[in-house]
Amino acid sequence: MTVTETHVALYGGLTGDGAREHGLVPDLLPLCLTTGLGWRVPQPPLAVMAFMGFEWVVDAPLRVGDTIHSRSKTTLKRSMKEGGVIVEERQVINQRGEVVQHGKFTFLVAKRPASA
Amino acid sequence: MTDPRRYFDDIQVGEEYESPGRTVTEADIVLFAGLSGDYNVLHTDAEFMKQSIFGERIAHGLLGLAIQAGLFTRATQAYATLAFVGLRWKFKGPIKIGDTIRLRAKVAAKKEISKPDRGLVTVERTVVNQRGEVVQEGETDLIVERRR
Numbered sequence: 001m002t003v004t005e006t007h008v009a010l011y012g013g014l015t016g017d018g019a020r021e022h023g024l025v026p027d028l029l030p031l032c033l034t035t036g037l038g039w040r041v042p043q044p045p046l047a048v049m050a051f052m053g054f055e056w057v058v059d060a061p062l063r064v065g066d067t068i069h070s071r072s073k074t075t076l077k078r079s080m081k082e083g084g085v086i087v088e089e090r091q092v093i094n095q096r097g098e099v100v101q102h103g104k105f106t107f108l109v110a111k112r113p114a115s116a
Numbered sequence: 117m118t119d120p121r122r123y124f125d126d127i128q129v130g131e132e133y134e135s136p137g138r139t140v141t142e143a144d145i146v147l148f149a150g151l152s153g154d155y156n157v158l159h160t161d162a163e164f165m166k167q168s169i170f171g172e173r174i175a176h177g178l179l180g181l182a183i184q185a186g187l188f189t190r191a192t193q194a195y196a197t198l199a200f201v202g203l204r205w206k207f208k209g210p211i212k213i214g215d216t217i218r219l220r221a222k223v224a225a226k227k228e229i230s231k232p233d234r235g236l237v238t239v240e241r242t243v244v245n246q247r248g249e250v251v252q253e254g255e256t257d258l259i260v261e262r263r264r
Binding site: 035039051052057 | 154158197201
């Protein structure tokens with residue numbers, strides 16, 4: 001998706017967070033947009049019960065007008081009594097194929113209910 | 117005109133800030149769902165969430181994160197930030213519609229880096245609700261310019 005001035009303005013009004021200089025995208029906005037991008041893959045979304053935490057690295061600035069996509073990989077799965085923990089590695093990539101942000105998310109995901 | 121920003125040299129380890137409160141509303145959550153495209157039922161389906169452990173819709177974790185970033189700018193004078201390099205973050209509890217959150221931040225560390233005109237500042241951040249419960253916490257790393 002192309003990140004526009006509108007995204008930056010809506011995000012700024014909603015959160016009060018902004019970019020360091022005009023023309024740049026606020027650093028946390030691409031991160032926020034990746035969750036929605038994850039909903040547009042053919043695979044149905046995870047049955048997330050809770051988002052437990054994450055680590056995130058900003059590799060390069062993103063500019064208004066840049067087009068991003070995101071790539072994810074499940075790297076760990078641990079079963080617990082109620083649901084299980086999934087660790088997902090995620091990258092945000094720009095139109096030149098450069099990784100602009102990347103990190104690791106930890107989710108608590110529901111187990112499939114036993115069919116009645 | 118003097119530069120109102122705070123440079124690497126000005127920032128002291130151990131400094132603490134507290135932001136004003138910010139009430140998170142249903143409108144915030146609806147707007148964030150629209151902006152991010154994250155329509156998870158946790159944030160968008162009131163009926164489904166009545167049956168959940170939370171009992172109602174909760175704010176997106178990343179909405180709380182983004183709001184605290186905005187609150188940071190109201191908690192202290194702006195840093196002369198050159199880059200935001202990363203963060204480590206934990207979601208400890210839900211932010212519900214009508215909850216009022218505030219940010220408590222503390223400068224945890226300052227580190228020299230290879231470039232002499234800048235340094236790394238690590239800020240510990242805690243997001244608390246109106247009952248004083250920690251709902252989110254973590255650390256952010258910023259590259260801040262030095263005075264010349």
